[in-house]
Amino acid sequence: MKSINDRSQNIGSFVSQADDTIIICRCEEITKGEIRQAIHDGMFTVNEIRRYLRAGMGLCQGQTCGKLVKNLIARELCVIPDQLDPATSRSPMRPVEMKVLGNEEVTHV
């Protein structure tokens, strides 16, 4: 947790980069620039980025971009990626259609 919870720290202002248009989260089509901007808006954790931009909330549930987002945050905050927690894991672990999720087999033993 360490320094990343210190929201008063100055990480400098957002400076656009040449490759900001590259897509990082393919499922939700979130670009590198959007994620970097969000970090400068104060989103310092993978969970916050998820809720703010939906990066990692699509079909693959962050399986592809999870590490990429984490590395972007680490770079902007000047910390080692291992110091950042990954996104919370919760059920359903894979995308499930609502009609299936609602079709719960309830048997009492």
Place this chain on the structure above:
Amino acid sequence: MKRYDLIVVGAGPAGLSAAIEAARCGMKVAVFDENAKPGGQLFKQIHKFFGSKEHQAKIRGYKIGETLLAEADESGVEVFLNATVAGIYLDKEVLVQIGEAMTHFKADTIIIATGAAENMVTFDGWTLPGVIGAGAAQTMMNLYGIKPGQRVLMLGSGNVGLVVSFQLMQAGCEVVALVDAAPRIGGYGVHAAKIARSGVPFYLSHTITKADGTDCVTGVTIAEVDEAFTPIPGTEKHFDVDTICLAVGLSPMSQLLKMAGCNMVDDPRRGGQVPLVSENGQTSIPGLFAAGDVSGIEEASSAMIGGRMSGLAAAAYLGFLSEQDKDKRLADLEIALDSLHQGMFAPGSKGQAFAKTDEGIAVSQSLLKKGYLDDTDLERFFHRSDQTDKKSGIHPVIECTQNIPCNPCQDACTRGCIKIGKTITALPRIDAANSCTGCGLCIASCSGQAIFLVDEDYAPGYASITLPYEFLPLPQKGQLGTALSRSGQPLSTAEIIDVRSAKAFDHTTLVTIKVPVAQAMTARFFKPATHAAGQ
């Protein structure tokens, strides 16, 4: 709610192995896998595995998968396919999507063996159709018989990148280059050598800067990188390709363990988020185990051993196995696992640069940078003081120069020409006191395709070279083609003088070529003349 003694999540090598051991101890076991077919990645592995007998070395991965499935069936394991575990809750309750319903199961022990997912790297154009993971390429080729593309560039020179590059060539694709940002080839030298001698160039300290195309990949630009992995302007090289394959590492799919509340750690050496485990994969939650890649990226052989260990531990935890029996059986598995964890590519040596082999021979820098042994390496490795030279008649030449845990060649030679000894990572030595009959079993037994039979006295002025060949169509006796050097350079016209296939060779065909005697120690591959085969 259905109850089991053990629920295993994932029917790959680790999960199936765990389930088999537990079921044999008398446990009622269910295995859930989200895929339509069991076996995890095993059925994509068409190459021969490394290791020794107890690791099922020299057996192809898909055959090991078939054996595991048969064993699971015999031992009474229930395997649920298309069964996606959606969550793990308190007291080992598991929620599974099966068909159109969510079903609850409960167990007294759980083993998570969910494996890993491929990493991606981003560059301009990385989301274009045609940029695929190496695993996806393997799935297309080896499970569904579909060629991923015609011209492919591979990024990543670890064993996955090397093995899949070779398989792409076997499937009939042209691999234009193998690229890695690291300064050294990451995987086994013998895997790299197979690719290099077919003429594929390696670009180390290079990375992809751009994928061209609007609707799909039409080309790729790579550039050299400096020590900070930043592309150096002016070093760009362009290739026309329709496919870019990424083999840049794996990440454990450990989300279920995290959700269950296991203590986790971020360990880059193990691939990312992994559970903290004590021996046999026991996590911080009693009765909940992790086995295989989900607890740290390794390979299938160690995953199978790790799975067996977790299965036994789960059985002992519930009293299906006495502590005494458990310790006895685990001891053997620990020895087997330990022997896989030796040598230059051991998990503990990741990224380490070795200057010398265990035998004290300077390692081949050419092999690490270009994928093939150069002439000075031959001098060092083939004229060693600990082996006797043999110049007349047919004899094996073993181009195995790194300490890797593998020894089937030793058992393959019935004449005792090949010696490795008790240390599984030792380099094979030739004992010329025993005479080679040219049977070729050593060639077929070498998972790295690094053994050749050479006869400098084949005919006046000519030598014969017998080499492993795993491409179709098979060359025919009498056919002409080109002998290629270790670096894939054309040397001379070569004539096929023998083609041998046998059940014992397990789909490795032994092709014997006739080349000028001066090329006895330089020619290492055969390229059929164009329009020759099948026309």
